Amino acid sequence: MAAMAMTIRNSASRRTMTSGPISGLRSMSSWWKNVEPAPKDPILGVTEAFLADPSPEKVNVGVGAYRDDNGKPVVLECVREAERRIAGTSFMEYLPMGGSVKMVDETLKLAYGNNSEFIKDKRIAAVQSLSGTGACRLFADFQKRFRPGSEIYIPVPTWSNHHNIWRDAQVPQKTYHYYHPETKGLDFSGLMDDVKNAPEGSFFLLHACAHNPTGVDPTEEQWREISQLFKAKNHFAFFDMAYQGFASGDPKRDAKSIRIFLEDGHHIGISQSYAKNMGLYGQRVGCLSVLCEDEKQAVTVKSQLQQLARPMYSNPPLHGAQIVSTILGDPQLKGLWLKEVKTMADRIIGMRTTLRESLEKLGSPLSWEHVTKQIGMFCYSGLTPEQVDRLTSEYHIYMTRNGRISMAGVTTGNVGYLANAIHEVTKSS
């Protein structure tokens, strides 16, 4: 095939070349001879395999995108309405480097509180970002540039892309205990030990709510203890909040961990995303914020964040930001959004209950308490990779091999089938 391509190209070049000597030989060999194929992304690989499966019974509980009870993607009503208002009215000019001011202002209110003193005092350096990923990456680049000796502490496990982000930003990584496989809950003492043993002033990545992939969150009391220990150690807390509103259905409740840290006087950083809670996945809209000492420092830090954004994409995309500010800037639309977020969260909570009850009814020898204790889009089922493989090969059920089930992919239509399959592969455990 390559040889044939070479022949075609050779004759093509002879045909189209103009007069004059050309180094034919050098341009024949590729600059990219030594490029190796990249390893496949585990999560995307699951969806690919699912799509290729012809079985009519197949179930996809792999990817973390919300589905309604018919297994279909959802565009929120408030988003449709916002789009109707936007179409035909926008000039599509460049946003400033820091993004849509209106969108950022509304977004900060969600994280810091409507009446936050920090917003009033203009102490927050904030820029629109390319969803949560972009916010984490900007922060990682910022950390590398201004705290070049620092490392980032990442929980085990975490969203796999977190490792890629800080690695590409060239910030060395350490891990801290988080998930407890035996209890399928939080390894609180392990976490606290690691926080205590980390050198003073270390940088930690925390999931604000609805931990991905485990669904395991600290309790309010545990958050308070974590915050106190962070204070004693002078650590920096960077919150990845990708699921506000999606976890409990109440955005204020889901921001509790952040509010606790703010009350305790920490100067935190936050990555916020509208991918899930507004269903704006493909629009790539989010926000990075860093709480500073005072207004002057906030202006300074913001200018530096913009400097990092400029050679990445110059300025962030307009459309998603317009949708967000249209919705959050209109009390009626905002009310509609809050209702719709609660509906999504409630559906997931309902499916957790149904899945657990179904497994218990089937007489499973194992405890499935964690299915309802965990929160958010994902359930860390405790299934082994071998059991996951069996689910796929025998039942056409697709999930990542760490046993993570995307509860958003569970419906009243498939929960019985799913429970049955899980029971079959685990009943002899």
Place this chain on the structure above:
Amino acid sequence: MDSSFSSIVPAPQDPILTVYFASRDDLSPVKLNLSGGSYRSEEGKPLVLQAVRRAEQQLANDMSRDKEYLPLDGLAEFNKLSAKLILGDDSSAMKENRVVTIQCLSGTGSLRIGAEFLAKHNQERVIFVSNPTWGNHPNIFSLAGFSVEYYRYYDPKTRGLDFKGMLEDLGAAPSGAIVVLQACAHNPTGVDPTLKQWEQIRQVVRSKSLLPFFDNAYQGFASGDLELDAQAVRMFVNDGGECLIAQSFAKNMGLYGERIGALTIVCTSEDVVRKVKSQLLLVVRPMYLSPPIHGASIVTTILKNSDMYNDWTVELKGMANRIFSMRKQLNEALQARGTPGDWSHIIKQIGMFSFTGLNEKQVRFIAKEYHIYMNYDGRVSIAGLSSKTVSQLADAIHAAVTRMA
């Protein structure tokens, strides 16, 4: 509690922004901002193309559309259509499956992804850009780990191309170095090589084993003809060699804020394409996971519908023609005033910008006395002029040139 970042100093202000803020704060009713890079209509307003509005409405009314994540490489249909636009419908490279195209965040994003990929896989870590070039080029490449060098390009004496200098500097570049070439409508100078000169450039680049990285931000905007503006790039692709191309729809479709563009890498074989593509995706994922959908949907809607496509090309030609007309009017106005010097470069240069040849002192003088704002290097956005404001600018230039050296 102590801040982790208390020792940080403010970033230096971007010079273009300085000019923008000065113009914004000027209360004069006759103020004119010619420093930005966005097209303006004859009324001095931003322009949303009719084709874009139609596409927008179509998308908004289509209830079957969802907002799911795009794949890492973006919208597949968009990628194919974008590649065809720059490489040609009959591109043999595409027919031979030797082309990988991924959707990126406009031109900037395409350049950055390309730069990160090159930093990982290219032997040489030096990149050559024109002197002068777009201000963000050095930032993008140095952040990716390249050392940035310059090849001679603009000749202040002729206000045209320093062709001899360019060929010499490219000829002296180390083998394996990367060269950024602007496909057409050079930013900031407006000076483009002729096709004959492009052929000579191509020969030097290939014989020295330099890797070309095209910045294609103004296709259709330079001559008004999409095919003509693609000739330089196609010349390189047609010789069978490899290259990278950063494409933007910010200007030619007026989609500035939607951040829509594409990175294309032309390789020697289908097998290489597969490997290169997989490595490109590794760069994308930890940067922003996947690109934004809206701009891609608009572009795709237009490019695949022949009516909309034709309407678009007409509007594009309209924009380019208006710019030609402004150049002509400005040149004539200066001649009419007997302004000293040769101002023919204004009509010889092409695209959105003109490097007037004014120095910083003259630029500041014009801002202060005439409330007209341009970049300190003398670059004006011709796209920001209108028939009503040409005489104002001509007056200002005339005054600056006669009163300030």
